[in-house]
Amino acid sequence: MFSVLHDTGGVPFEILEPVLERCTPDQLLRIEECNPSYIGVSDHLWGKHCQRDFRGSKLLEYESWKEMYLRLSEERENKFKRLAKTIVSAHSKKPQGRQVKMAFIHTVAKPPRDVRIQQEIYGTAGAIQPSVVRASVKIHEHRVRPSCLEPPKSAPTNSGTANSQDPRKKTRVAPMMAKSLKAFKKQLGRR
Known part of the structure; x- marks a missing residue:
């Protein structure tokens, strides 16, 4: 509903105030651009947005709540862009793809x-x-080794040598x- 609300056609601010209290800052900014008569009157609504989004921030000298909100939101946007840029530059230095690490460096793999x-x-x-x-x-x-499982010692082997034993047998x-x-x-x- 708020996205459709642009030009109010001269409806007094007091009548639309309950509706405007529920608007987001972007929607309130768009409504003020379409209805310049609301600009000075809706400053307390901007104060609520400032206190909710930017706690602990104080007004500069001769600054309205709307100007403070726009300034702080722009600073926050610039800060996010700088952070994104540093993260992207940090990840661009890392090698792409997976790295293969050897588990056995100095020995033969078991x-x-x-x-x-x-x-x-x-x-x-x-x-x-x-x-x-x-x-x-x-x-x-x-x-x-139980004696019943050992092969008999006197049994002749096929190879002819009694001492050599095939490891497979x-x-x-x-x-x-x-x-x-x-x-x-x-x-x-x-x-």
């Missing part, structure tokens, strides 16, 4: 556990660092199974 286990089984593991080899050897030293014991067997042996040892 494959996931299931992939590493499959590589050990099939002998396709790449170059492993010595620290990783030591850790895996310690794990194999402490592994519990090693039987592996799952960690939960090893724990269960260890607990079972403890139970038998107590009797």
